[in-house]
Amino acid sequence: MIAVLAFMGLGYWIPQRGTPRSSRLLAAKPELAASLDRLGLDELFQSPVFAGMLIVSVVLIVTVMARQTRVAWRRTFRAIVPASDLMFVAEESPDEIDAYLRSERYRKARVVQGQRRYVRQLWGLWAGVILHAGLVLVILASMLVLATERRAVVDIAVGEMRALGQADVTEVGGPLSSPFSSRAALTVEQVRPEFWPTDELKQVTSTLRFEGDDGAVADVQVNGPVRHNGVTFYQDQSVGYALLMEVERDGQVDRVRIDVPWPHERSAASGGSFGFSSETELQVRLYADARREAMIAIPEVVARFVERGQPSKSESLPIGESVQVGTARVTLVDAPRWTRLILVQSKGIPALFAGFLLVVIGSTLYYTSAPREVYVREDEAGSVLTWRSLRYRDDDSAYDRLVSGLKRRRLQ
Amino acid sequence: MTDTLLMLDPRLHVVALVMYALAASTAGAGAILQRPAIARIADASCWIGVGLHVASISARWIAVGHGPYVTKYENLSSYALATVLVGLIMFRGGHLQARAVQGIMYTVALMLMAVGLYTGPEVVTLPPTFSGIWLVIHVCFYFVAFAAAATCLASAVLIIRNRSTEGSLGGVQVDLDKVAYRFGGLAFAFWGVGMLAGSVWAYHAWGRFWAWDPVETWSLATWLSFGIYLHLRRFYSISGRRGAIILLLCVLASVWTLFGTSILTDSIHAVYFQ
Numbered sequence: 001m002i003a004v005l006a007f008m009g010l011g012y013w014i015p016q017r018g019t020p021r022s023s024r025l026l027a028a029k030p031e032l033a034a035s036l037d038r039l040g041l042d043e044l045f046q047s048p049v050f051a052g053m054l055i056v057s058v059v060l061i062v063t064v065m066a067r068q069t070r071v072a073w074r075r076t077f078r079a080i081v082p083a084s085d086l087m088f089v090a091e092e093s094p095d096e097i098d099a100y101l102r103s104e105r106y107r108k109a110r111v112v113q114g115q116r117r118y119v120r121q122l123w124g125l126w127a128g129v130i131l132h133a134g135l136v137l138v139i140l141a142s143m144l145v146l147a148t149e150r151r152a153v154v155d156i157a158v159g160e161m162r163a164l165g166q167a168d169v170t171e172v173g174g175p176l177s178s179p180f181s182s183r184a185a186l187t188v189e190q191v192r193p194e195f196w197p198t199d200e201l202k203q204v205t206s207t208l209r210f211e212g213d214d215g216a217v218a219d220v221q222v223n224g225p226v227r228h229n230g231v232t233f234y235q236d237q238s239v240g241y242a243l244l245m246e247v248e249r250d251g252q253v254d255r256v257r258i259d260v261p262w263p264h265e266r267s268a269a270s271g272g273s274f275g276f277s278s279e280t281e282l283q284v285r286l287y288a289d290a291r292r293e294a295m296i297a298i299p300e301v302v303a304r305f306v307e308r309g310q311p312s313k314s315e316s317l318p319i320g321e322s323v324q325v326g327t328a329r330v331t332l333v334d335a336p337r338w339t340r341l342i343l344v345q346s347k348g349i350p351a352l353f354a355g356f357l358l359v360v361i362g363s364t365l366y367y368t369s370a371p372r373e374v375y376v377r378e379d380e381a382g383s384v385l386t387w388r389s390l391r392y393r394d395d396d397s398a399y400d401r402l403v404s405g406l407k408r409r410r411l412q
Numbered sequence: 413m414t415d416t417l418l419m420l421d422p423r424l425h426v427v428a429l430v431m432y433a434l435a436a437s438t439a440g441a442g443a444i445l446q447r448p449a450i451a452r453i454a455d456a457s458c459w460i461g462v463g464l465h466v467a468s469i470s471a472r473w474i475a476v477g478h479g480p481y482v483t484k485y486e487n488l489s490s491y492a493l494a495t496v497l498v499g500l501i502m503f504r505g506g507h508l509q510a511r512a513v514q515g516i517m518y519t520v521a522l523m524l525m526a527v528g529l530y531t532g533p534e535v536v537t538l539p540p541t542f543s544g545i546w547l548v549i550h551v552c553f554y555f556v557a558f559a560a561a562a563t564c565l566a567s568a569v570l571i572i573r574n575r576s577t578e579g580s581l582g583g584v585q586v587d588l589d590k591v592a593y594r595f596g597g598l599a600f601a602f603w604g605v606g607m608l609a610g611s612v613w614a615y616h617a618w619g620r621f622w623a624w625d626p627v628e629t630w631s632l633a634t635w636l637s638f639g640i641y642l643h644l645r646r647f648y649s650i651s652g653r654r655g656a657i658i659l660l661l662c663v664l665a666s667v668w669t670l671f672g673t674s675i676l677t678d679s680i681h682a683v684y685f686q
Contacts, residue, residue, distance in 0.1 A: 196537040222540035223617045234619040344619040356608040363601035
């Protein structure tokens with residue numbers, strides 16, 4: 001545990017790839033970032049060293065589990081009378097003690113070495129076994145998920161069909177992951193954002209149609225993924241308008257698409273641009289509502305050309321109309337909504353969650369079920385009780401309560 | 413109605429904070445002066461404070477439409493309430509040594525509330541990812557885990573201060589080390605469940621159950637720290653002052669995880685808690 005903790009500290013201190021700290025380091029000190037990359041220090045948690053540490057941890061935990069299982073088995077099924085300081089001589093007969101112990105929720109177990117054995121919450125003996133089994137399952141399952149996971153991020157507009165596995169869909173995956181099926185394709189039929197009265201994003205719902213044999217349709221929401229043919233689709237919070245334009249300049253017509261995010265408030269605009277060359281750029285601003293009164297309305301698009309650092313006059317672009325913007329004729333052909341979907345396929349998630357459940361069960365048992373046992377033998381004075389806690393050996397309070405309860409019962 | 417409730421919330425908060433301050437001072441004074449009567453005032457003032465605190469949280473909940481787990485103000489308030497409730501319930505009617513533990517816990521709670529009030533009770537709408545039962549389980553278990561950690565803090569501080577695991581106040585024999593061990597185990601269990609629930613929530617929200625985000629990394633580190641403490645205590649009998657020092661480090665890790673990473677690092681939680 002200490003070694004894993006130290007390794008985690010190293011992984012936290014050294015900026016890991018894909019984090020904002022890593023991006024800042026790359027910008028500020030590219031040589032250092034390159035060195036870290038060469039040494040593999042920027043991907044510590046995906047490194048064979050960390051995998052090795054986890055495997056060693058699994059072996060150690062399994063070893064501990066084996067011992068815990070032997071102990072739990074022995075105490076459950078093959079108990080022996082303990083040598084315990086907590087002995088009490090009672091006036092009551094063993095049968096009266098039996099009635100009392102049952103009232104204290106002790107269950108009668110078998111006779112051991114001529115003494116009656118009573119147990120309470122004996123299942124608590126298995127708490128450690130279950131907890132550690134859960135940890136083993138979690139570690140192994142998470143390694144399987146990491147090795148087999150494939151992820152892709154797709155920006156897709158309404159009405160657009162994208163085939164999974166095609167070249168413009170960037171995928172990242174573990175060493176044992178398989179590419180997304182190239183036969184699978186999906187179309188977004190609708191993108192419906194919802195906003196709070198304060199203009200903040202409340203929810204995004206996209207209606208997906210899965211092309212292929214079944215043509216199934218499903219709604220995916222933020223925090224409401226959809227699973228189809230082994231791929232899980234997640235709705236990202238990114239949403240906006242895909243501005244599809246034709247730009248006519250110098251006798252040439254270019255088809256341009258600019259994905260602009262949804263403005264963050266009704267009175268503000270979001271922006272995007274398309275570079276024709278290093279000196280020429282088409283800049284657009286998008287308002288959610290031309291009247292600035294709502295977050296969901298007919299949007300207003302304003303465009304201008306920037307040529308050699310000189311911006312032209314901004315012009316409003318109604319959908320379907322052609323407008324002169326600077327030296328170009330720009331037609332806003334359409335402005336469908338776009339959104340971002342995250343695609344994930346992996347193996348091992350059910351096993352991972354099963355491991356979580358075992359950890360929860362083990363933890364719960366550990367702290368709610370303190371196993372105890374009482375041995376009762378007949379004595380000429382009455383009965384001799386030998387009590388033992390099977391978990392907190394230094395806790396005598398339960399023994400004290402048992403004895404005082406017996407004394408109170410005697411007085412009644 | 414909404415405006416009224418939002419106006420009421422910080423005012424009730426302030427009064428609850430004052431009651432907790434009274435509870436902390438009377439609990440501590442009672443323990444130091446060995447006057448049980450003074451210490452009993454702590455219970456009364458604390459219950460009044462809890463009532464006002466719950467009323468405050470309820471008013472805000474109704475007004476903003478979501479539970480108390482989105483902004484810094486709401487989170488700090490919830491952590492404070494959990495800490496007070498654990499101190500009040502687990503050590504109720506207790507002897508003077510328990511009063512000392514309560515005093516420290518109530519002090520922690522009122523400091524959290526004071527910082528929360530300082531950050532401001534502005535309303536933030538619920539982000540799209542903040543829905544579902546797993547998020548609720550995630551935050552609730554962390555609230556209780558922190559309260560258990562606060563108990564560990566109180567026990568550890570008293571052990572180190574008293575240079576003994578047994579009560580030296582009021583002559584009552586109390587094993588603070590046992591209290592620390594038990595609540596360390598409780599913190600470990602609840603922290604673990606909170607972490608796992610957070611993983612399930614993250615899987616449903618973002619498609620990945622673990623990304624070594626700073627808060628995730630530190631959360632796991634805190635959990636492992638408590639695990640190390642429990643194993644050292646159980647198998648190597650490292651208890652008393654040494655155990656208390658280790659436990660203090662675990663509590664510091666939990667404080668950094670819950671509050672430091674959200675404010676000072678590029679954590680995904682920081683997006684919502686800035």
